[in-house]
Amino acid sequence: MSTETEPRWRRLEPDQRREQILDCAIRLFGERPYAEVSTTDIAREAGVARGLINHYFGSKRGLYLEVVRRMVTVPVADRSAVPDGSLAERVEFSVDWLLDVISARGKTWVAVLGTEGVGNDPEVERILAEADEMAAENLVRTVGMRDVEPAGAELRAIVRAFGGMVKAAGREWITHGTLTREQVQLVLTEQLTALLGETFPHLQRL
Amino acid sequence: MSTETEPRWRRLEPDQRREQILDCAIRLFGERPYAEVSTTDIAREAGVARGLINHYFGSKRGLYLEVVRRMVTVPVADRSAVPDGSLAERVEFSVDWLLDVISARGKTWVAVLGTEGVGNDPEVERILAEADEMAAENLVRTVGMRDVEPAGAELRAIVRAFGGMVKAAGREWITHGTLTREQVQLVLTEQLTALLGETFPHLQRL
């Protein structure tokens, strides 16, 4: 008789299992709203016992926060290819790179950041705020305006505000198809150029 | 002995009861995220039996959608006071009016629209999209550019994108306090002026 000791389940490294569950959670949370996704669904999707989710993430909410954190984290720009030209040129490059990032994440990004729900959630708020801050900081550096130290706070603030338009424009492009990439590129480039080149100096005199 | 026939509960008109429950729901959903608010909480807040919520709104989700719809609906601008001056003047007026609206709703507005959660929710998406569309349409008319019919779709699209910056800037102002109203006013005015006066014509040639 065969001594096939086929194990009923495989024992993975904690990090691997964590990633696997996280992947499934990202997929499901991207498809329907929070309350419509049960931990049972996620567990089934991952081929795992439901309790394991609590073991790794504490609670459903904990898992959700991890998903949010993972999704909103924007990769850091590779500044080695940034041109040394005028402000307009560097802005154009930065915007192009931003659109590449959005394009790469595509539907997932939109599915995730597209919906603004109702409900004050301090923790989610915090994660989002940090991501926006990093993105803004990153953009400012890429454009090469890091030297304007004294008014750095205000600069980053208006860049974060600009980030709101980036998201909205991205949605128009990706989900609604009401604007082409070229159009979004043009709009964001001109707007950011005006913002940094014209409006920002005006702001400092206020 | 007192024949006080003190009624245990009052019988209200359906519309009144609906409003009352909706008010409480708005308050609670504004304080904590969806999953943290139970229908029991809402019922207790309204001094009402839990089942009544289902009677009026069908489900917890139904009530939530009503709350969202109520909160994101922006009042229509009173165009009787719009100046007839240059584009810049009309834009300035419109932005000022927008900031008045934001200021009036203040914390509630921010608490409600501030958090962008994760989770694709078609119904919420639809409500938000409609609200954005109305706001954009309203803004376009107030600024007096309703005559550019042929490219109306693109115009509204970029104005909606601009709406993203309005929200983000409003958050910087109201919640984070990183920008003053005057600064927000300046930024949005210049950006919108450039968007409508410069970028939009460029866009049409694309």
Place this chain on the structure above:
DNA sequence: CTTGCTATTGACAGAGTGACAACAACTTGT
């Protein structure tokens, strides 16, 4: 006071979540 309408309640069944002790896959030492 009685009757009828219906807004409102209270209880019940089903589903989902978190905690925890027992189990089994894998590793290490002999």
Place this chain on the structure above:
DNA sequence: ACAAGTTGTTGTCACTCTGTCAATAGCAAG
């Protein structure tokens, strides 16, 4: 090769929350 230890994983239990529905009670009309 085997035994013992480690710990990733499971399955169950108690609790909370939601939606349904028949029964109740406030209120107006006759």
